Amino acid sequence: MYQEPIFLSPEFKERIWGGTKLKELFQYDIPSNETGECWGISGHANGPNKIINGPLAGKTLNDAWNKHRELFANEQGDEFPLLVKILDSKKDLSVQVHPNDTYAREVEGENYGKTECWYVIDCEEESEIIFGHHAKSKDELTSMVNNGQWAQLLRRIPVQPGDFFYVPSGTIHAIGEGIQILETQQSSDITYRVYDYDRIGADGQKRELHLDRSLDVTTVPHKDPEVVRDSYLEAGLRFEKLVEEKYFTVHHWDLDGKSNELHPDKYTLISVLTGEGVVTIDTKDYSFKKGDHFIIPATVNNYTLSGRAKMITSRSNK
Structure with missing residues (x-):
């Protein structure tokens, strides 16, 4: 796998x-x-x-x-x-x-x-x-x-x-x-x-x-979509949900230390805006840095993040 x-x-x-x-x-x-x-x-x-x-x-x-x-x-x-x-x-x-x-x-x-x-x-x-x-x-x-x-x-x-x-x-x-x-x-x-x-x-x-x-x-008249930015902190990782709609869910993650185990329900798209860190899967480390783009596939049951970085993450809602 x-x-x-x-x-x-x-x-x-x-x-x-x-x-x-x-x-x-x-x-x-x-x-x-x-x-x-x-x-x-x-x-x-x-x-x-x-x-x-x-x-x-x-x-x-x-x-x-x-x-x-x-x-x-x-x-x-x-x-x-x-x-x-x-x-x-x-x-x-x-x-x-x-x-x-x-x-x-x-x-x-x-x-x-x-x-x-x-x-x-x-x-x-x-x-x-x-x-x-x-x-x-x-x-x-x-x-x-x-x-x-x-x-x-x-x-x-x-x-x-x-x-x-x-x-x-x-x-x-x-x-x-x-x-x-x-x-x-x-x-x-x-x-x-x-x-x-x-x-x-x-x-x-x-x-x-x-x-x-x-x-x-074009939609007429224009109407601003409602955006509610919810956030919570969990063991070194602050999750902020930016939007959840028909096509995608998008979060901002602020990593400062080491996260708890993350258990994705689908595959996760990650783009690193600042900093650097490590993804750990089955005791193996994978380094990432500012400007990197990567996907955690659905075949990964759990992983952790460590370091200091800010990321935008997303997943498909299909």
């Missing part, structure tokens, strides 16, 4: 709005000074991670999902369901919206729409995100979009490190400049741009917008 963590090699994505913070904060070997995304835990076809340890070293997370489903509690589905990223927005991201599962299947031919959530790792002073809009009806939304009334339409919110936002499909949103976040989402790469500040892409043209589909899928 597979009795060790599955460590993954990150995949990087260059973006027009990206920068160098992924290197500065996590010592990643980024491909350029416009690196916007680290795909830390991904089975998506646009960037599946390679496994770097154990008997599956050299295989992709997709390989493990397709051929060793016992590692994932024999969960159903053709694709690994979640995608965990770290984003660096040196510049504003486009204002965008994502479809739900039904629209993604019927219009895009994809299995998943995109519901996501954000944990703010770091940001500059006075940083903002766009989260929602002020239109009261679909007609008002359409009119404001078509007339470019962005200042009146878009809802801006200041952010600081440690903030958390749950972003269901249908929510107009954008990460502002100077922010680094960890994003947990459905395994989807479908994005509809609503507005992009008239930026010019690599081809010398304004980047494509997707107004018809954006208007199709």
Whole structure:
């Protein structure tokens, strides 16, 4: 039986709005000074991670999902369901919206729409995100979009490190400049741009917008989802539940010492934001550090953590 963590090699994505913070904060070997995304835990076809340890070293997370489903509690589905990223927005991201599962299947031919959530790792002073809009009806939304009334339409919110936002499909949103976040989402790469500040892409043209589909899928009126952050301390490990919803449950873990035995009911995705430590399984130690991404497979009955580190963890709710 597979009795060790599955460590993954990150995949990087260059973006027009990206920068160098992924290197500065996590010592990643980024491909350029416009690196916007680290795909830390991904089975998506646009960037599946390679496994770097154990008997599956050299295989992709997709390989493990397709051929060793016992590692994932024999969960159903053709694709690994979640995608965990770290984003660096040196510049504003486009204002965008994502479809739900039904629209993604019927219009895009994809299995998943995109519901996501954000944990703010770091940001500059006075940083903002766009989260929602002020239109009261679909007609008002359409009119404001078509007339470019962005200042009146878009809802801006200041952010600081440690903030958390749950972003269901249908929510107009954008990460502002100077922010680094960890994003947990459905395994989807479908994005509809609503507005992009008239930026010019690599081809010398304004980047494509997707107004018809954006208007199709946007929730009107906008309503903030309720987020209740519950936390408790247990033997050196503080657990804080950030969200539990249809697709995923996400926690923030703060490790200071040694945890009690942990007994996962499913497989657990772990991304290390700060510090370092050790996972112990059957008396064998596996070291981790800031910037690492790994999975505790469902075949592990129990494990402990020791060290000092802060982590974002998640699991699928399929």
